[in-house]
Amino acid sequence: MPGTGALLADHALLLHPEDHVAVALRDLPPGLKLTHGTLTVEVTAAIPQGHKLCVRAMPADTPVHKYGQTIGRTTTAVRAGEHVHSHNLAMDTERPAYEFGTGRIVVPKASVTRTFEGFERAGGAVGTRNYVGIVTSVNCSASTARMIADQFRGPIMDAWPHVDGVVALTHDSGCGMVPASEGGQILRRTLRGYAAHPNVGAVLAIGLGCEMLAVDALLHDLPAPADTLLSQLTIQDQGGVRATVRAGVTAVRELIEQLDQRRRTTVPASRLILGLNCGGSDGYSGITANPALGHASDLLVAQGATTVLAETPEVFGAEHLLTRRAVSSAVGHKLLERIEWWQKYVAAGGGTLDNNPSPGNKAGGLTTILEKSLGAVAKGGTAELTAVYEYAERITDAGFTFMDTPGYDPVSVTGLVAGGATVVCFTTGRGSVLGSKPVPTLKVATNTTMYERMRDDMDLDAGPIATGDATVAEIGDRIFEEVLAVASGRMTVSEDLDLGRDEFIPWQLGAVT
Structure with missing residues (x-):
């Protein structure tokens, strides 16, 4: 109650001893007095759950610390007890010094080999x-393509219990573009990545017949497993839409009959590629779900598996932490090159990378991209950074890696899947409802309030970390076990809802003529 004393730790989290701010565990009313050692703070105005409480007075233009790192600078003097947010905290444009490989941690190999039930290709x-x-x-x-796929939705698929479905991977490009351009190459790489994906046992490629990105060019020298079944049709050659739908339904039925003969077998966890992504982040993301996913990432790396962090605009401000973990200066510099590309890209559009966080992120307590990024990189755990990939580039290195993608969730996850991710783990604070066919997406809530409100859309709740009812390691262990179970066939909530068809969104760059 206002006017009474209470322990700071019962109402807010101070994440580092030298931090200027603590994160509210619940709505804090004005007048509430909180103590931390010799420190006493009286809340001066209502502070929403997940937002920042000032615990140390700061003059204007002071670097504000959270996680022991700078998240921005004060725009006015801030008293202890005040709400710290967009009205008094702004971007800090001073960039940190970069080091390469100075913080490398080699995750020890696991003493016990874990397995999952997968489709060997x-x-x-x-x-x-x-x-x-x-x-x-x-x-x-x-x-x-959608008309064909719609013929294989619902109970009809019960006839083929070992086939997970038919997904139409549709998009709004493929013509009016220069195939050799950066945008053209990204689209081609993305489509070929899906066609060659280990979760896709059979491919029906459909074109119109006069487009710049022709079906033959799309499938030429496709780096797919040799047992991938391939078929193709063009609408103009078939005689129109109705004729193509009839031919396509016949072709898909034949492909399904063959795919249904395949069975899962026991394989080591080292064969997994896990995509790490987040969306609708809030003030808890960097405290609960993201570090828990980072713990799970380290457990997978210990098994010899691959994990892939993404969303380049959402590591800006924390990239210095990743370069310190790079296995070589070349890997570290490749990350910085992508950061530099993004700064030029957004500047050309009249913006800055601090245009991210979104309004929803800010409503959840995040103020600057620096703060958001420091929480986002926690998804990558502690393992050394072994490789940096361009968007939709084929993932070949084991260990913890990074892929250059936008922060927009479906575009980012599309790139990860095109690169070869076979499971995606997605953390969310505001409540994302993403799916990602043909790859299962496991969604982890950062706070229990949202988890309870959107229980049908979330797979796991990391909120107990904030309340002290669970540790990061305990929730991370649960995520690790869930990844193995989902990889073995357990359906995620997004799969149960049949999500993931409309979330296939390749990144579009370049001119359309």
């Missing part, structure tokens, strides 16, 4: 699902 890749993918070369064939 020719060449050594292992899928966690068994899908027919209808890949479209151009938007002109999107509706046709």
